[in-house]
Amino acid sequence: MTKQNFDPSKVVFGLDSFGDIPLSVSDQPLSQAAAIRQVVAEGILADELGLKVIALGEHHRADYAISSPDIVLAALAAKTKQITLASGVTVLSSDDPVRVYERFATLAALSNNRAEVVLGRGSFLESFPLYGYDLRDYDLLFEDKLSLFAELLKEERVTWSGKTRPSLEDMEVFPKTEKGLPVRIAVGGTPASVVRTAKYGFPLTLAIIGGRAERFLPYIELYRKAANQYQKPLQPLAVHSHSLIAATDEQARELAWKYLRASFVKLGNERGWAPMTQEQFNFEIKEGSFYVGSPETVAQRLARTIKKLGISRFELAYGAGGLPVPQRMKLIELYAHQVVPRVREILAEEE
Amino acid sequence: MKLGIIGAGKLGMVLGQLAQQAGYQVLIAGSGDPSRIELIVATLLPQAQSLTSTAVAQQADLVILALPLHRYRMLAAADFADKIVIDATNYWEPTDGPAADLLISGTSSSEMIQQQLKSSQVIKAFNHIGYHNLLDLAAPVGSSGRKSVALAGDQLAAKNQVATIINQMGFDPLDIGPLAAGKLLEPGSPAFGASVSRTKLQFLIQKYAVDSKTD
Numbered sequence A: 001m002t003k004q005n006f007d008p009s010k011v012v013f014g015l016d017s018f019g020d021i022p023l024s025v026s027d028q029p030l031s032q033a034a035a036i037r038q039v040v041a042e043g044i045l046a047d048e049l050g051l052k053v054i055a056l057g058e059h060h061r062a063d064y065a066i067s068s069p070d071i072v073l074a075a076l077a078a079k080t081k082q083i084t085l086a087s088g089v090t091v092l093s094s095d096d097p098v099r100v101y102e103r104f105a106t107l108a109a110l111s112n113n114r115a116e117v118v119l120g121r122g123s124f125l126e127s128f129p130l131y132g133y134d135l136r137d138y139d140l141l142f143e144d145k146l147s148l149f150a151e152l153l154k155e156e157r158v159t160w161s162g163k164t165r166p167s168l169e170d171m172e173v174f175p176k177t178e179k180g181l182p183v184r185i186a187v188g189g190t191p192a193s194v195v196r197t198a199k200y201g202f203p204l205t206l207a208i209i210g211g212r213a214e215r216f217l218p219y220i221e222l223y224r225k226a227a228n229q230y231q232k233p234l235q236p237l238a239v240h241s242h243s244l245i246a247a248t249d250e251q252a253r254e255l256a257w258k259y260l261r262a263s264f265v266k267l268g269n270e271r272g273w274a275p276m277t278q279e280q281f282n283f284e285i286k287e288g289s290f291y292v293g294s295p296e297t298v299a300q301r302l303a304r305t306i307k308k309l310g311i312s313r314f315e316l317a318y319g320a321g322g323l324p325v326p327q328r329m330k331l332i333e334l335y336a337h338q339v340v341p342r343v344r345e346i347l348a349e350e351e
Numbered sequence B: 001m002k003l004g005i006i007g008a009g010k011l012g013m014v015l016g017q018l019a020q021q022a023g024y025q026v027l028i029a030g031s032g033d034p035s036r037i038e039l040i041v042a043t044l045l046p047q048a049q050s051l052t053s054t055a056v057a058q059q060a061d062l063v064i065l066a067l068p069l070h071r072y073r074m075l076a077a078a079d080f081a082d083k084i085v086i087d088a089t090n091y092w093e094p095t096d097g098p099a100a101d102l103l104i105s106g107t108s109s110s111e112m113i114q115q116q117l118k119s120s121q122v123i124k125a126f127n128h129i130g131y132h133n134l135l136d137l138a139a140p141v142g143s144s145g146r147k148s149v150a151l152a153g154d155q156l157a158a159k160n161q162v163a164t165i166i167n168q169m170g171f172d173p174l175d176i177g178p179l180a181a182g183k184l185l186e187p188g189s190p191a192f193g194a195s196v197s198r199t200k201l202q203f204l205i206q207k208y209a210v211d212s213k214t215d
Helices: A034-046 A070-078 A098-108 A129-132 A133-152 A191-198 A213-229 A249-270 A278-285 A295-309 A327-348 B010-021 B035-046 B055-058 B069-074 B109-116 B131-137 B158-167 B178-185 B198-214
Strands: A012-017 A053-054 A083-089 A115-120 A158-159 A168-171 A183-187 A204-207 A238-243 A290-293 A313-317 B001-006 B025-029 B060-065 B084-087 B120-125 B148-153 B172-175
Touching: A012 A034, A012 A327, A012 B158, A034 A070, A034 A183, A034 A327, A053 A115, A053 A213, A053 B060, A070 A098, A070 A183, A070 B158, A098 A115, A098 A133, A129 B120, A133 A158, A133 A191, A158 A295, A168 B158, A183 A191, A183 A295, A191 A204, A191 A213, A191 B035, A204 B148, A213 A238, A213 A295, A213 B109, A213 B131, A238 A249, A238 A327, A249 A290, A249 A295, A278 A290, A295 A313, A295 A327, B001 B055, B001 B178, B010 B035, B010 B131, B025 B035, B025 B055, B025 B109, B060 B148, B069 B109, B084 B109, B084 B158, B109 B120, B109 B178, B120 B158, B148 B178, B148 B198, B158 B172, B178 B198
Parallel strands: A012 A053, A012 A313, A053 A083, A083 A115, A115 A183, A183 A204, A204 A238, A238 A290, A238 A313, B001 B025, B001 B060, B060 B084, B084 B120, B148 B172
Antiparallel strands: A158 A168, B120 B148
């Protein structure tokens, strides 16, 4: 496998939030409105601490507050200086590509070109009935709308026809951006999604939420081969995984069991999965995709994954399952102050 | 021995990798023309052959179904005649649509597939462990902490053969009875998502069987 794009000093570190509603110490949820304001406070903190990306996911459920990431990102545009403002993901299948372009091009204007759209099929389904889409068109909707979205990104007059939305005949969409709108595609491991991303020449984000990260090495190879076959440039690779960082390993494990595991149990239960056992939890922490522990422990594991996969961006998902506000803020601080510099140090030592 | 896999998604690829490691010659089909998955197969399963699903069914000695459940209707019974078919599929709303349109209440989805593939021996297996766990947890015979994969089916000889394959692919097989018992491995059961030892899996399934009867 070629790793010509890999330069440890240039690895980008970001944060991902789905807008999970934080719980109080007595396990009472914050209001959804307060949860949204909390994410804005965290985005400001991340920007001040020098983290490079904040990505906000779109959900339409009681346990997540953010259904309109672009609006939250617009608030952050006004209050931050350098951080990239990304979605994670925008469920293109149940949205309209023209409107997605318009909203994120507006965000690009507001933020002096710090907007980024991360598209995906999404792993939640609530947006389909909400917007009147048929789940049976899950694949078709994404494929069809992505083909239009790729046209819109050219920012020229568009003529397009497809199966899931009215045709466009020599139409133009506004606002134009100053530097183009950056796009990534996030995939969960469906081989055909990896190939599709390469076919369009978009950068790939691997959402690795369980199991060993190395499992994705063949998918990275697939992405590279497909890019080559479609004669598209090799774009930088990113990974998204869940994390819980606290002062000590013990504290982090306790918090992860109470909140992060709880979110997996809850979502798994909705899909018919048996609850995550202690053994499965331990596996994810030790060898799998939960980056849980003290700053040193998490830095060692992150460095290993970054190096093994040769990725240039890591997005740490935080706050799953209602992690309370003080621990969320602490996690962001530890990540920016201790984990990120330590990962760079480890990667540089190993060079 | 040629092992056929119908479905070239996450699960199909993982099962293909495990089958190759176990020394099987793998034939695999995605949806439609084999050229659509050529690159995927060449990269993820370099020794496998990608064919149409008809060719996979006809040429393989044994076939694993790893396709979205609703597509079972497109399988032609004649192509699978007299073969063992391992059903690794599960009902999953986003790809299969509303449950009421597809499933027959009270029976396992594998029985529905058996009705379609009348002259085959359908065995339910590999459906209850997440695909990434299958890859991460496969271990040689006799390893300590080895995990178990349950199987359900109506023909003993066919079940023995599938049990051997499960063993070769890295898991302790656990026979839980006839195909109808496959219901105990489906979404919502304590076995669904469980990657545990054979003893533990047996306990979970027996307890669930008793609990479901008394409900």
